[in-house]
Amino acid sequence: AQRVTQPEKLLSVFKGAPVELKCNYSYSGSPELFWYVQYSRQRLQLLLRHISRESIKGFTADLNKGETSFHLKKPFAQEEDSAMYYCALVWAGSYQLTFGKGTKLSVIP
């Protein structure tokens, strides 16, 4: 069965430091991968998806099929980046999102 693993429940970094939120998945096919973000008191929203290869709010994520990873990175963390981040996948031909348990990012001023 497909599974998404986010090994860190909480990640604290100083403002201006680089950020990497880890995500690994187990799935034998070709999934589509996403990062969702939930800011305090706001709804869950899409941050980026791997097929669009965009950089949103300075965040990027590269799909590494060899390592089955989709880590989220930002070179310089900002205080407004503090939020819950969820990695999710959809397997080919489906629509069901499978989410990881999430990582809480705390950016220290």
Next chain:
Amino acid sequence: GAGVSQTPSNKVTEKGKYVELRCDPISGHTALYWYRQSLGQGPEFLIYFQGTGAADDSGLPNDRFFAVRPEGSVSTLKIQRTERGDSAVYLCASSPGPNYGYTFGSGTRLTVV
């Protein structure tokens, strides 16, 4: 409306009672999804509607859970004989079709006491 609307935002109910949770999707979105998020977990899939029909209800945990979308717009998630383990945030999402990105609602926080 401009976004996905869920009501109520909070619901406290006694064990054994029946509850209904409502989702009003973005106008024109044919796909509608229900997810459940327990404390410390990511959202978990419950059911997917394409139009009026439930295309996939494989995530519903048992037969106490049921959902409808009679006119292909508003959906209601119904839970009978609630149990304390049903306490969670119930999320609704909609999309223009099954292979498009979701827009989530703010969720209904259900607490069974």
